[in-house]
Amino acid sequence: MKRGQHIFGVIVAVAVLAGLASLLGNDYYLRIVFMMCVYYLCAAGMNVLVGYAGQKSLGQAGLFAAGAYAVALITTRTEINPWLALSLAAVVSGICGVLIALPSLRVKGPYLAMVTLAFGIVVEKLVGEWTDVFGGAQGIYGIKPLTWSGQPLTSLQWVWLGIVLCAVTHLLLRNLLQGRFGRALLSLQADEIASSSVGVRVYRAKVIAFVVAAVTCGIAGALVAQQNQYINSDFITFHLSIFILLLVLFGGAGSQYGPLVGTVVLTVIDAALARWPSAQHFLYGFLLLFALYVMPGGVTGLLSKWFRRSIPASDESSASAAPTRIGPQGEGELLVAQGVTKNFGGVRPAQNVSFRLQRGHIHALIGPNGAGKSTMINMLTGLLDPSEGSIKFLGQEVSSRPVHAICRMGMGRTFQNLRLFADLSVLDNVMLGRHTRMTNGFLASLFALPSARKQEAATRARALQLLDLVGLLHLAYQPAGSLPYGLQRRVELARALATEPQLLLLDEPAAGLNPQETAELGDLLVRIGKCGVTILMVEHHMDLVMSISDHVIVLDYGIKIAEGKPAEVQANPRVVEAYLGVDEPEEALVAT
Known part of the structure; x- marks a missing residue:
């Protein structure tokens, strides 16, 4: 409405x-x-x-x-x-x-x-x-x-x-x-x-x-x-606190009409049982347990399944043109990591790692399992603080900044294990990516001032464009958690793009995808790169890495062992040794 x-x-x-x-x-x-x-x-x-x-x-x-x-x-x-x-x-x-x-x-x-x-x-x-x-x-x-x-x-x-x-x-x-x-x-x-x-x-x-x-x-x-x-x-x-909580849980927590339903029903019951306080307390306890375990969505949750939204034609038309530009144009260094080290007690998943990421390039960070790739991504995005070293993004040190501040600077990411907001729609997931790009404050949102409504409309239009870019426009109103795994990966990618990143960090984006989906992902990443987004991806699919990457960095046990163009890295003996191992000398085998 x-x-x-x-x-x-x-x-x-x-x-x-x-x-x-x-x-x-x-x-x-x-x-x-x-x-x-x-x-x-x-x-x-x-x-x-x-x-x-x-x-x-x-x-x-x-x-x-x-x-x-x-x-x-x-x-x-x-x-x-x-x-x-x-x-x-x-x-x-x-x-x-x-x-x-x-x-x-x-x-x-x-x-x-x-x-x-x-x-x-x-x-x-x-x-x-x-x-x-x-x-x-x-x-x-x-x-x-x-x-x-x-x-x-x-x-x-x-x-x-x-x-x-x-x-x-x-x-x-x-x-x-x-x-x-x-x-x-x-x-x-x-x-x-x-x-x-x-x-x-x-x-x-x-x-x-x-x-x-x-x-x-x-x-x-x-x-x-x-x-x-x-x-x-x-x-x-204390009875009052329980009653207020029960009003929400029984009516339907998270529903705008749940509190109204809970209030009307339970206030009538409260008035009817006013002469029997012990019966009141027993009933409230029973209803609280019932709401928590049998009807977690409350009364309104039972009714909501009957209402399904389809994508309006107006939304289809507003997303008819996919975005041609996400990140700004430019050349030169975007991110510089110098001597980055991370210690977890005696374990060191990153040891004096240094590299530079160039604007407009697709970079890959590869290595065997346990090489420290995800740890490096987490340090770049602020989830982990490096024990030593420096990380500069856009010329500014980011190693001590909170995650949301690094995102605002222009660094988006996806996760190795999907972290979608599963109960929200696909569209709401992507609109959440625009949170840090919206400028309407609390009061403007509370009173629905024209500035807030304008921001909301712009965010919605942009989210629909990004869904069109990743091929999910027709699923905009479906719960994100209901989609197949491969499509959920695309939702997370669209959400990261909605942050308007200059640098996009992808932690194993092809994990769990079949060969056809992996090939489609590669084509999509190339298109995203042409939209002005620099990409750094952690990936185990070497076919994908070698086919789309401009620059490859290789880690092994937290140490950088190689760096360069895909063909150079592929022929590097240390990389071959890290992935395939080396045969023991024949003399050693005879001696044993």
Whole structure:
């Protein structure tokens, strides 16, 4: 659905829901609807953190408390306008999100969940026992509610406000998640190494996800405190963190409508079981396990398989002309490696290796298994730091730079073992390659400013052109992981080309390909070279190496043993010895 149509649909939905709410004369039912809005705010932000970035958090109750107690302290101790206090509570919650992200992101998996759980428990104990500030079980009274025309909002007006806030949150997050930042967050969940290799700043993206989740949860907490005009420690429990996580997992993590489905269903169940708290806790635990093990895609995940996208005709026409230029024109040295050495304890996969790569050439780095070829590629791209030596790209030292910074400079790569974002479409994989070439920031993406929409359209057009170049345009909307192995190799190649590299590093691009696919790959690499891209490939297929390479470098046990044109290297005795070995002298055989 186009953006304008979606906005119109949301406005219609808001009007319908507001009209239906006005028909509810019972404050109890209005309260249930209001809590649906509150829980949706929590779940929508949590979905960014869990469903997109893949960061499991059990500390959302602490962030809920940050918003609730911030607005409580501000309105009871100052004369600040309640609407401004709500905004300040969102800021306070965002700051708390940064504070919890900084230590949490040094760990992964279950350890991350434990760190966030510890944060939630600390906040729960803090508001419960620091009575001088937070009131403990007695709580804070006299919180100023939001007003309209000088009068506190009625129950119906609170519902209207909640519906509007939910609609605005949905639209803003949709803008964010359907563009550059959404793809970046999804790539983190799939493979952080591959994500950084296409220019995503992994740590920064995770912090953004934590802040988004914190702000929405903090606003939800502030709304509850202002509507009740009261808050105490009973609101802040571990049960709340589990419930917010369950809203996302049950509805469908990673789906923009999953939080809505989970919120509506579980809020109704919560209200129905309010008289039996023990039954509530049992059901939540059961549903959490059910969502994790039986229905990992949630309710929306079960429905999504019925919807398949085909490539629009407009996309076919926009990709009708394959790109003729990727890298800039020029001559001379592009990369210089001087005395590069890598030590892993007593193992030295690279020993004083030096070579120079010339612009416009196809270079090959060959050698027997264990010669240190992949280690060298990883040092060139920043995944490994050399123990000694210098690596200069475009005249600048890169050996101490992070992976995403080296990618931004103009160095793209593929991996020996495929590192595709398998659950994303082929098109999204290639568009991710353009991440570092897009200049729209967080706010421009959040509000879908014209600059961000222009960048997105240009990125899409370029990705389609590159897919046309590698012969995969007709598969643009297929999940990348569903393609045959040979086609997945091409997707990874197109993604690397989308980074607009001056130097393209290919780590065994023909691995697993049959002879016909290998020959087609060779033709494709020659075409890519003519597009202005310098290539350095690690490869074991000697037919491919000798047929397309301009320059060959040979390693053996981490030592460079030969370098030159393919024919020269092929005739080098040391290369023949490294690959084939040498026969023992006849005298030695007789002696044995």
